[in-house]
Amino acid sequence: MRKASLIQFARQVIKSSSSNCRFFSSSPSNNKLFVAGLSWSVDEKSLKEAFSSFGKVSEVRIMYDKDSGRSRGFGFVNFSSEDEAGSAKDAMDGKAFLGRPLKVSFALDRVNREAMSTRHSNKGTTFSHSR
DNA sequence: GTTGAGCGTT
Numbered sequence: 310m311r312k313a314s315l316i317q318f319a320r321q322v323i324k325s326s327s328s329n330c331r332f333f334s335s336s337p338s339n340n341k342l343f344v345a346g347l348s349w350s351v352d353e354k355s356l357k358e359a360f361s362s363f364g365k366v367s368e369v370r371i372m373y374d375k376d377s378g379r380s381r382g383f384g385f386v387n388f389s390s391e392d393e394a395g396s397a398k399d400a401m402d403g404k405a406f407l408g409r410p411l412k413v414s415f416a417l418d419r420v421n422r423e424a425m426s427t428r429h430s431n432k433g434t435t436f437s438h439s440r
Numbered sequence: 441g442t443t444g445a446g447c448g449t450t
Contacts, residue, residue: 343447373450383446412446419448 338415339391340367342398345383346412347371353384355407360386363400364393385416 344356353369360366371384388394394415402413 345446346444349443370448371450372448375450378450381446381448381450382444383448385448409444414447417447 338418340388340394341416341418342386342388342394343383343414343416344386344401344411345414346406346410347380347382347384348407348409349380349382351380351384351407356384356386359406360388360397360401363397365389 342360344360347356351371353371356371357366357369360369365388366386367389368387369384370387372381373379374381386394386397388397398413398415401411404411
């Protein structure tokens with residue numbers, strides 16, 4: 310048996326069980342990585358360049374503050390495979406990036422954009438009529 | 441010009 314097969318086996322169990330994946334894997338997410346401890350001057354392309362060295366980065370999302378426009382100091386990195394995500398996490402977690410110790414862990418899937426807004430079917434009232 | 445644990449749409 311291979312250790313890679315163990316991961317694939319875990320994924321099948323995750324797909325089979327809707328929410329019990331926490332018991333089979335230490336990672337709540339497969340290829341989504343939560344990156345914190347960043348400097349406030351770090352942007353998405355910098356993190357992508359840093360993490361793409363360990364694997365194929367599919368998406369990089371850094372959270373910014375809408376009140377000040379500056380970065381909140383944390384973000385998310387999506388990898389093409391969980392193996393690369395785990396390698397990047399194991400490699401970048403605890404290391405330093407732009408002068409600050411990096412904190413990398415698996416991300417919690419907070420929301421799916423596909424199921425986000427579809428509730429605007431309510432079109433009976435019109436606020437534009439206020440005068 | 442600032443600050444420093446965290447899990448999301450800026």
